[in-house]
Amino acid sequence: MASFVVRHIIRLMLLLFAVSIVVFFLVSVSPIDPVQANVGQSAYLNMSEEKRAALAQYWGANTPIWERYINWAHDFIHGDMGTSLRYNAPVSQVIAQRATNTLLLMAVAWVVSGLLGFCLGILAALKRGTWVDKVVKTYCFVLAATPAFWIGLVFLIVFAVWLGWFPIGFSVPIGKAAADVTVFDALHHLALPALTLSVVGVANIAMHTREKAIDVLESDYIRFARARGYSPWQALRTHGLRNLALPAITLQFASISEIFGGSVLVEQVFSYPGLGQAAVTAGLGSDVALLVGIAIFSAALVFAGNLIANILYGVVDPRIRAGVGSYA
Amino acid sequence: MVREEQSIHSPVHTGEAVHHGHSHGASSQHAGGHHLLQVEHLSIGFRMYEPDAAFFSAQQRSYQVISDLSISVHAGEIVAVVGASGSGKTLLADSIMGLFEPNAEVTGSIWFDGVEQTPESLASLRGSGISLVPQSVDHLNPLLRVGKQVEGVGRTRGRRAESDVREAASEARSARVQELFERYGLSPEVAKLYPHELSGGMARRVLLCCALMDNPRLIVADEPTPGLDLDLAVRALDDFRAFANEGGGVMLITHDIELALRVADRVAVFKDGTIIEETSVEAFNSPDTLKHPFAKALWHALPEHGFRSGAAC
Numbered sequence: 001m002a003s004f005v006v007r008h009i010i011r012l013m014l015l016l017f018a019v020s021i022v023v024f025f026l027v028s029v030s031p032i033d034p035v036q037a038n039v040g041q042s043a044y045l046n047m048s049e050e051k052r053a054a055l056a057q058y059w060g061a062n063t064p065i066w067e068r069y070i071n072w073a074h075d076f077i078h079g080d081m082g083t084s085l086r087y088n089a090p091v092s093q094v095i096a097q098r099a100t101n102t103l104l105l106m107a108v109a110w111v112v113s114g115l116l117g118f119c120l121g122i123l124a125a126l127k128r129g130t131w132v133d134k135v136v137k138t139y140c141f142v143l144a145a146t147p148a149f150w151i152g153l154v155f156l157i158v159f160a161v162w163l164g165w166f167p168i169g170f171s172v173p174i175g176k177a178a179a180d181v182t183v184f185d186a187l188h189h190l191a192l193p194a195l196t197l198s199v200v201g202v203a204n205i206a207m208h209t210r211e212k213a214i215d216v217l218e219s220d221y222i223r224f225a226r227a228r229g230y231s232p233w234q235a236l237r238t239h240g241l242r243n244l245a246l247p248a249i250t251l252q253f254a255s256i257s258e259i260f261g262g263s264v265l266v267e268q269v270f271s272y273p274g275l276g277q278a279a280v281t282a283g284l285g286s287d288v289a290l291l292v293g294i295a296i297f298s299a300a301l302v303f304a305g306n307l308i309a310n311i312l313y314g315v316v317d318p319r320i321r322a323g324v325g326s327y328a
Numbered sequence: 329m330v331r332e333e334q335s336i337h338s339p340v341h342t343g344e345a346v347h348h349g350h351s352h353g354a355s356s357q358h359a360g361g362h363h364l365l366q367v368e369h370l371s372i373g374f375r376m377y378e379p380d381a382a383f384f385s386a387q388q389r390s391y392q393v394i395s396d397l398s399i400s401v402h403a404g405e406i407v408a409v410v411g412a413s414g415s416g417k418t419l420l421a422d423s424i425m426g427l428f429e430p431n432a433e434v435t436g437s438i439w440f441d442g443v444e445q446t447p448e449s450l451a452s453l454r455g456s457g458i459s460l461v462p463q464s465v466d467h468l469n470p471l472l473r474v475g476k477q478v479e480g481v482g483r484t485r486g487r488r489a490e491s492d493v494r495e496a497a498s499e500a501r502s503a504r505v506q507e508l509f510e511r512y513g514l515s516p517e518v519a520k521l522y523p524h525e526l527s528g529g530m531a532r533r534v535l536l537c538c539a540l541m542d543n544p545r546l547i548v549a550d551e552p553t554p555g556l557d558l559d560l561a562v563r564a565l566d567d568f569r570a571f572a573n574e575g576g577g578v579m580l581i582t583h584d585i586e587l588a589l590r591v592a593d594r595v596a597v598f599k600d601g602t603i604i605e606e607t608s609v610e611a612f613n614s615p616d617t618l619k620h621p622f623a624k625a626l627w628h629a630l631p632e633h634g635f636r637s638g639a640a641c
């Protein structure tokens with residue numbers, strides 16, 4: 001058990017190290033000039049050459065990238081994630097503010113897409129070859145081929161503009177004091193982006209579950225259960241769900257990265273102030289500290305998702321648990 | 329459509345009497361004046377697209393797998409269905425259990441205990457009237473403890489039965505598991521094991537217990553002995569013998585004719601999707617008492633008759 005924990009902590013360290021290196025490298029080859037990006041176009045044009053140089057000096061834009069990295073890494077190890085150029089606030093504070101929004105959005109999308117996809121997959125497998133199966137399959141193929149931001153735009157047009165059921169963007173009503181914002185307001189603003197992410201996430205899990213469920217339904221032990229008088233649904237419930245839940249849960253935890261990626265686009269479309277939107281802002285503003293902070297946060301999140309999936313394998317399947325016991 | 333069988337038999341056949349295309353063994357009984365199981369003119373085909381044709385020009389064709397097959401199982405006997413591996417014997421087992429693929433085309437009739445069956449009535453007989461003993465431990469769910477699987481769910485009459493009724497039923501079922509485990513020499517700890525932890529002998533008895541849970545009248549055993557050593561195989565077949573002696577019927581599907589001749593009362597030779605000869609084990613004492621040329625060839629191919637080739641196996 002102890003070696004399990006140590007092994008995974010070392011892996012996480014290596015991952016975060018690699019992610020931060022890659023982000024710094026990408027920013028160093030980015031053509032965006034941080035000074036120009038951060039003072040604004042008109043101010044930049046009216047600025048004297050000396051002023052620009054002074055700003056570049058102040059922000060450390062001319063410091064070699066490896067030196068900046070060492071400075072950043074030194075501070076990061078001591079718990080300081082640096083200061084965001086764009087938000088003029090500590091990175092940890094910016095991330096903390098926005099993580100709440102994003103995590104809420106992701107959690108809703110994650111749960112809804114997981115449950116809906118799983119149920120649709122099972123349904124399609126039980127009714128395979130019938131029109132029910134075809135409807136589910138068509139839905140999934142269309143959805144799998146559709147980018148999240150486009151669905152977001154369509155939803156905006158239909159539900160926010162035409163029908164007016166949901167607000168057109170942001171996480172709280174415009175012009176309302178922060179103290180007056182109710183939970184209902186927050187949920188009302190969350191609904192459309194969350195729905196977009198959920199609908200897109202369904203395809204993967206549904207098609208995966210359908211294939212697995214068909215495998216299970218054609219397995220020898222389901223055949224035997226049927227021969228013992230189980231109905232197809234009974235057989236699948238007693239003998240299939242556990243076997244199906246295992247890969248589905250794993251896939252769902254592993255797909256946290258995809259949902260996160262989707263949330264970046266969806267937040268942009270809905271002007272939803274989450275981490276994704278901050279990441280875009282940071283990238284366009286050459287805000288290395290914030291960008292690397294978000295990258296590390298999301299890498300840790302995805303790592304946690306995969307780790308949970310790994311542990312769940314053992315919980316669901318006794319054969320894997322036996323394997324773990326023998327070498328741990 | 330459920331109608332009473334019209335042909336009534338005398339309880340015991342004498343001598344070489346042949347009816348329904350088969351002759352009888354010493355222990356073949358016609359309890360109630362009919363066969364326990366009677367399959368008549370069963371044909372099974374599958375509609376599928378021609379596998380070799382191009383995707384868009386492929387026509388649907390019907391592939392006949394079982395054609396005009398008739399076989400009977402009497403109460404108190406073991407009938408061995410002997411045929412080559414992959415010749416469709418498992419399909420015969422499936423159709424007796426009423427388990428058909430959606431694209432199967434089935435004709436013919438199946439009678440159980442004197443009553444003609446429909447696919448629906450066969451489905452309701454599964455487990456309680458006719459039980460399957462599968463080939464290997466692969467037929468158990470790898471993720472569920474053995475005891476739970478032997479117990480099964482039973483028939484739930486009425487979806488939302490009273491909770492105390494359900495509780496009593498579930499207690500009765502676990503008592504039945506204990507009884508069966510005791511009878512077949514399985515210790516109670518076996519119930520807590522997972523299928524991959526069972527030895528070959530334990531697995532065989534566990535599968536048999538599954539089949540016997542709901543007191544079936546007929547057992548269909550689909551290749552129950554491969555993978556077992558001779559000692560275990562003989563013991564497995566002894567258990568079937570005991571079941572038959574108590575008045576049940578056993579259809580033993582196997583490719584091992586020697587084993588079949590050793591334990592069965594009657595042997596049905598399965599070839600090219602049909603039963604070509606269904607006769608008593610005694611008839612295999614001499615090629616002269618066998619009618620079909622393939623059955624005669626099979627006799628000559630037996631080890632004690634010198635493995636004579638030319639048997640078109």
